Amino acid sequence: MKIRLIAAVSLLATLACVPSLSGSDAALIASVPAQAQVAKPRIGVSIPAADHGWTAGVVWWSRECAKLHPECEWTIATAETPEKQIADIETMMAKGVDGLVILATESAPITPVAEEAHSRGILVVNVDRGFLKPVADIFIEGDNNAFGRKSAEFMVEKLGGKGNAKGDIIILEGIPCTVNTDRVQAALKVFGTEKGIKIVGQQAANWNRQ
Incomplete structure (x- = not known):
């Protein structure tokens, strides 16, 4: 998770700082006073609150990653609920962020606000917990099927x-x-091949x- 978060934040910082200029654009910018340039x-970073060890690590690393890119202006917000996260992202959009890194509290309720950000031309990087629509410009995740x-294979062996x-x-x-x-x-697929295993509860x- 640490590697994925560093990659997401660093990638967005890099993309946000890369200019896309024609020759005339560059000449125009060269004529603008330095203070205006x-x-x-x-960049806004929206992540779950540190309510246990794993998410505490996510919060800590997001702040450490931001320190690696002082050339960007960062807003990092944590949320205990999807409602809070939606409000955080809406606030970031209102402030005019150029990019968003989002690790969703839950996939379904965060998808619409991510879609809105994408429709406004904000670069959206989705980390780990995917949206329900392909609205992220970049999606970084681990191999959760293998996980x-x-x-399940470990349990079968035991x-x-x-x-x-x-x-x-x-x-x-x-x-x-x-x-x-x-x-x-993925786990159910493994258990399904074992006639002696019964799933007696799932919630x-x-x-x-x-």
Whole structure:
């Protein structure tokens, strides 16, 4: 996650600072006083609040990544709920950000506001938890199918091995997002090949093992 977040923030900072100028544009800018040329690209980072260790790391690394690019003006906001995150993103758009890095609290409710940002010409980088529509200019994620598959294969091995596994399993899912969907579906595919394994319960647990 640290690597993906650094990549997202650094990539957006780089893209925001790369000019796209014709010869006449460059000549025009050269004639503008230096003070008028120093406006920094404005980038907003919207991420979940630090309510446990993993998200605390996300928040910490987002701030560290911003320090790597002082040539940009950063706004970093954390949200406990989708409603708060939507409000944060709307505020960033109102302030005229040039780019957004979004790690969604939940995929479905954040998709419309991300789509609105994209329609306004704001560069949108989506990290980890995908939107439900292809509205991000750049999407950076881990291999969540492999995450779910490997976890299920580990359990199968502990329950007797491939073809011989036996046991009743309860699946406690994460939050409603593409990460959760990919992991759970991949795990269910593995469990489905084992006749001795039964799924006796399955419900959302918001990543909380307690």
